[in-house]
Amino acid sequence: MTEQKLIFTQLVNDALHSEIERLNPGRVFYIADSNTARFVLPQLVDDNANVITILAGDVNKTLESTAKVWKALTDARASRNDLIVNVGGGVVTDLGGFAAATYKRGLRFINIPTTLLAAVDAAVGGKTGVNFSGFKNQVGVFCNADSVIISTVYFSTLTADQVLSGYAEMIKHAMLTGRREFADVLKYNVSQREPGDNDLLLRLLQESVEVKRRIVAADPTEQGLRRALNLGHTVGHAFESLAMKRMAPIPHGFAVAYGLVVEAILSHMLMGFPAETMHQLRAYVSEHYSKFRFTCDDYPELLALMSQDKKNPDPQHISFTLLTDLGDPVTGTIVAEKDIRDALDIYREL
Amino acid sequence: MTEQKLIFTQLVNDALHSEIERLNPGRVFYIADSNTARFVLPQLVDDNANVITILAGDVNKTLESTAKVWKALTDARASRNDLIVNVGGGVVTDLGGFAAATYKRGLRFINIPTTLLAAVDAAVGGKTGVNFSGFKNQVGVFCNADSVIISTVYFSTLTADQVLSGYAEMIKHAMLTGRREFADVLKYNVSQREPGDNDLLLRLLQESVEVKRRIVAADPTEQGLRRALNLGHTVGHAFESLAMKRMAPIPHGFAVAYGLVVEAILSHMLMGFPAETMHQLRAYVSEHYSKFRFTCDDYPELLALMSQDKKNPDPQHISFTLLTDLGDPVTGTIVAEKDIRDALDIYREL
Secondary structure, X not given: OOOOEEEEOOOHHHHHHHHHHHHOOOOEEEEEEHHHHHXXXXXXXXXXXXXXXXXXXXXXXXXXXXXXXXXXXXXXXXXXXXXXXXXXXXXXXXXXXXXXXXXXXXXXXXXXXXXXXXXXXXXXXXXXXXXXOOEEEEEOOEOOOOEEEEOOHHHHHOOHHHHHHHHHHHHHHXXXXXXXXXXXXXXXXXXXXXXXXXXXXXXXXXXHHHHHHHHHHHOOOOOOHHHHHHOOHHHHHHHHHHHHHOOOOOOHHHHHHHHHHHHHHHHHHHHOOOXXXXXXHHHHHHHHHOOOOOOHHHHHHHHXXXXXXXXXXXXXXXXXXXXXXXXXXXXXXXXXXXXXXXXXXXXHHO | OOOXXXXXXXXXXXXXXXXXXXXOOOOEEXXXXXXXXXXXXXXXXXXXXXXXXXXXXXXXXXXXXXXXXXXXXXXXXXXXXXXXXXXXXXXXXXXXXXXXXXXXXXXXXXXXXXXXXXXXXXXXXXXXXXXXXXXXXXXXXXXXXXXXXXXXXXXXXXXXXXXXXXXXXXXXXXXXXXXXHHHHHHHOOOOOOOHHHHHHHHHHHHHHHHHHHHHHHHOOOOOOHHHHHHOOXXXXXXXXXXXXXXXXXXXXXXXXXXXXXXXXXXXXXXXXXXXXXXXXXXXXXXXXXXXXXXXXHHXXXXXXXXXXXXXXOOOOOEEEEEEEEOOEEEEEEEEOHHHHHHHHHHHHHO
């Protein structure tokens, strides 16, 4: 898989045009969702551009939507030499990337993520795909974009929850990196963003993406180190699923933020992760994300969800990525149920 | 793209089991069509095997059939560590390869082609895909099988036309290689196969696949030398389309065989290709494939079809792969309409 070119800039238009010039395609097709087609595309292209619009929302990240994209490309006689530009959140970059990677066995494509989460996710790893038969990202391919243009200029239209959701992944990356990065991320007041701090957020985002890029490059096939990226997700997924069953769903990033706190507690209990750092994290998360509410009656269900998590290699044991310190992850740590219960107790009491 | 392991053998069962052992998958899923599920699979697996059956025939090489395969894999909870074994002709290897390459972003797979054409095609190049919206192989990916097990034992159940169709590609490969290979291929009486000549055909097939492998390896992205594989196809596709319009379709391989003769005539006229070799080819093709019938009234239509062929880079000119001699292809040779008409005249008169 060729590496994708990452461009961090607030001048998206300039970057896009120079990338199109570099790639020198026959024609350019833009894939957007119903929102970005209306609010973002007019800033990038004129009325004559070839635009393929899909419906917004994860429920539309389907094979049927992909077939509509393939059909539109076919009807327009798109050729192997043409270029796709995906403009949108994760639904557009995942689905548009999959459509591009499979139309005539692969067109080149550029991603322009318009949400913080898509910027962190789509920037590295080459994961494309759609949901299928009730499973997320069940059908797809690994395929890098030719370039990814990352900017924070579009984030001003995101809801606070959307920004927080993406930011949880940045907290995770910082925890996997080191003391300075962690301090930088916790210094930023993500709930009260100022109009002037776009450039600061772009710099933090660039550092965060660099962390992910290093980890993925060291382990492209997800066998070892890359599992470190699962930090916060073993507990986070269980919280997310429990909230779903209660018919009170929480955003994925919120579940990850809560999961990071519980797993920091576990790391402290079992791996000597510093108590002070654990408390700094907990304070930041409760200030910006509040807290996940549950009782000890929920423990059996939470433990069952953790053991069944698709990234848990053996359902007989629950495996975690834990930290001995900031920047020192230990993947595949099997933790006894009793310790998990203790950590959940501490989380509830803190 | 990792190279696929090619195994030429008449002991398919042994080869399959040792490959499964080598790849050490969680579970194995077999994809077959309604014919191979009935006639071939019972020789390879017992009744407890996980078999996914698609309908036979190119009309079923669709996204809908692929979705059924993805659904069956999903319902069986197939995991990233499982293995797909495709058993069938080109429909099964193309579609099954695409399904495998995209389910959970890629399972490993083995191809066991059961037709001569699929053996020549599926053995090298990693092309997977399905037809879409009226276009052949419009959606797919380049993805190599982990291994391809090639045998001639299944060919005894093929119709004469099916064998001839695959053999045309082998004639083409021999022309791209040299004098000895060409003589070997023309020595074999493809219309009157004897029960004992399975091993001879397997040897010829192995040589033929080796030619294709060398060419593809030298040019994996189809920019230059690989266009040599288009020999016979510029005229062949035009014949095939004309026959379709007349409502009297001919098998693809027959069209290629006729196309090889016309392009050998052109090669003689323009590139000094030896007259004797041209006549040897013409004699073999007319003995086994008969001849394509058309008049000079069909020339404008044939020329239009050649210029619109999807592999013709510029519709203003008609471009061919021609030969200065056996084994010496010259790709991208632009030929004047007058010369093409002359070659068609000669073909009709020969």
